[in-house]
Amino acid sequence: MPATYVSGTAPGALPLVGHAWPLMRRPLDFLRSLPAHGDLVEIRLGSVPAYVPCHPDLLRQVLFDDRTFDKGGAFFTRFRDVVGNGLGSCEHRDHRRQRRLVQPSFHRTRLEGYAEVMADEAARLSASWSGGRVVDVFPAMFGLALRTVTRTLFSAHLAEEEVARLQDSFRVALGGLFRRMFVPGPVQRLPLPANRRYARALADLHGTVDRLVTAYRRGGQDHGDLLSTLIAAREEDGRGGLTDAEIHDQVTTMVFGGSETVAAALTWSLYALVRHPEAARELRAELDAVLGDRAVTPADLPRLPRTGQVVTESLRLYPPAWLFTRVTTAPVELAGRRLPPGTTVVVSPPVVHHSPAVHLCPAEFRPARWPADQPGRPPRDGFAIFGVGARKCVGDVYAMTEATLVLATLCHRWRMECAPGTDPRPRPLATVQYPRRLLMRLSERGPDTARPAARPCGTRG
Numbered sequence: 001m002p003a004t005y006v007s008g009t010a011p012g013a014l015p016l017v018g019h020a021w022p023l024m025r026r027p028l029d030f031l032r033s034l035p036a037h038g039d040l041v042e043i044r045l046g047s048v049p050a051y052v053p054c055h056p057d058l059l060r061q062v063l064f065d066d067r068t069f070d071k072g073g074a075f076f077t078r079f080r081d082v083v084g085n086g087l088g089s090c091e092h093r094d095h096r097r098q099r100r101l102v103q104p105s106f107h108r109t110r111l112e113g114y115a116e117v118m119a120d121e122a123a124r125l126s127a128s129w130s131g132g133r134v135v136d137v138f139p140a141m142f143g144l145a146l147r148t149v150t151r152t153l154f155s156a157h158l159a160e161e162e163v164a165r166l167q168d169s170f171r172v173a174l175g176g177l178f179r180r181m182f183v184p185g186p187v188q189r190l191p192l193p194a195n196r197r198y199a200r201a202l203a204d205l206h207g208t209v210d211r212l213v214t215a216y217r218r219g220g221q222d223h224g225d226l227l228s229t230l231i232a233a234r235e236e237d238g239r240g241g242l243t244d245a246e247i248h249d250q251v252t253t254m255v256f257g258g259s260e261t262v263a264a265a266l267t268w269s270l271y272a273l274v275r276h277p278e279a280a281r282e283l284r285a286e287l288d289a290v291l292g293d294r295a296v297t298p299a300d301l302p303r304l305p306r307t308g309q310v311v312t313e314s315l316r317l318y319p320p321a322w323l324f325t326r327v328t329t330a331p332v333e334l335a336g337r338r339l340p341p342g343t344t345v346v347v348s349p350p351v352v353h354h355s356p357a358v359h360l361c362p363a364e365f366r367p368a369r370w371p372a373d374q375p376g377r378p379p380r381d382g383f384a385i386f387g388v389g390a391r392k393c394v395g396d397v398y399a400m401t402e403a404t405l406v407l408a409t410l411c412h413r414w415r416m417e418c419a420p421g422t423d424p425r426p427r428p429l430a431t432v433q434y435p436r437r438l439l440m441r442l443s444e445r446g447p448d449t450a451r452p453a454a455r456p457c458g459t460r461g
C-alpha cells in the first residue's frame, strides 16, 4: 500500500515577508519546528508559497528526481549572482556535461594527493599558533580551507591579503543573497547602501577569480589539476566545451564550495568538542594512541574512526548547508499534493537530521551513533548533509578528508577553551551557517589527567 503523508501549513506567516523573520533570525529552530505540522509543510518565502519536505522519503523523492525538481527557486536564482552557471547552480539540462568534466578531479587517486596538501596546511596553521593566544576560529579555518582548495584544484598559492579579501567578499555577497530572497526585485535595484555593498562584494569576488585564472593561463603550465582540465575542455572542443565565462563560474563555484562550508564544519566541530569534554577526551585518547608524538599524515586516516565520527556528528547537529531550493519543471505529486510547474520546494537536511524518526535522541551530541569503519567519508544512511542523487556534493569525500585531518592535527597539539567575546549563535542571514564569533584560547597539550575541564562556551547543542 502506498504511504500516506500528511501535509500542513506553518503558522505565523506575515503579509509580504511571510516566514522571512524566523528563517533569518532563528533558522534552525524554525526549520526543526516544521515536522510538527506535517510531512510536507507549506511556508512563505516573502509572498511566494514554498513546500518543505519533512519526511525522509519525500526529501529523497525531491533530490533523486533532479529533472522534475530542478535547481531554481528563490535560493538558486540569487545564488547565480554569486557563482553564475557553475556545477552547483546550473540547471538539469547542463548538469551531466559539467559533472563529467569536474568529477575526475575528485577521483580517489586525486584525493590521495590532495590529502598531503590538507595535512601540510593543517601542520602550518598549527605551527603558527602559540600557547596563551586567542584564535578567532572561523577566519582561521576559512583561510586554511581556501588555501587548500586553491592549492589542490588550481595549483595557486594565495597571498594573505587575497584570503582576507575573499572572505570579506563572500561574507557580504552571501549575506546579501539571503536578504534578497525576501526583498522584491525593484527594491534590490535601488542605490541603497546595502545594495551597493553587495554589488562591490560581487565585483571584488569576480575580480579575484579573474586574476587567478589569468595568472594560471599566463604560467602556461599543465599542472594536471581541475583548472587545466577546464581550460583543456575549452581548447579541445569548440562546440561542446566550456566558454571563458563557464570556466570562471566553475572556479568561483569551487572556491565557494571548498572554503566556507569546510571552515564552518571545522568551526562547529571545535565548538562541539569544547561543549562536550567527554567526547574531546575520547578524541584525544585516539590521537595519542595512534600518533604518539608524531604529526598526522593521510595514512593515519583509517585509524582515526572517532575523529571521523566527531566530524560527522558535528555536521549533523550544525549543518553548514542548511537550506537550498528546487523548482518544479512539470506537474508532480508530492505527499498527495499536486504541485504545478514553477513551484518552489525548500530542501533542508537538518529538518530530517533532527527528527526522532531518523535518529535516536537527535538533540544530543553522540559521535558514536555513526559507523566507525570509514573515517574521512560520509556515512551512507541517515545523512543528507551533502545532498543525495545526481546533484550530491562532488566534494563530499574531499571535505570529510580535510575536516578529519585538520581536526586531528589541531586537537593533537592544542587544548582549546572558549574566550570571552564568544557568541556561538549562527550568523543571521548566512548562506552557510557558522557561529557569529568563536574565540578560543589555546594551550599546549600535556597529559590529559593533569588538566582541569575546559571552560564551557555558549548554549548551543
Ligand code: HEM
Pocket (backbone or CB within 6 Å): 087, 088, 089, 099, 149, 253, 254, 257, 258, 259, 261, 262, 265, 320, 321, 324, 325, 384, 385, 386, 387, 388, 390, 391, 392, 393, 394, 395, 396, 398, 399
Ligand atoms: C562540509 C563541507 C560541505 C558541505 C556541507 C557541502 C554541502 C553540499 C550540498 C548540500 C550540496 C548539494 C546542494 C543541492 O543539492 O542543491 C553540495 C553540492 C556541491 N558541492 Fe558541496 N559541500 C561541502 C564541501 C564541498 C567542497 C569541499 C567542494 C569542492 C571543493 C564542494 C563543491 C560542491 C559542488 C561543485 C556541488 C554541486 C554538485 C552538483 O550539482 O553536481 N562542496 N554541497
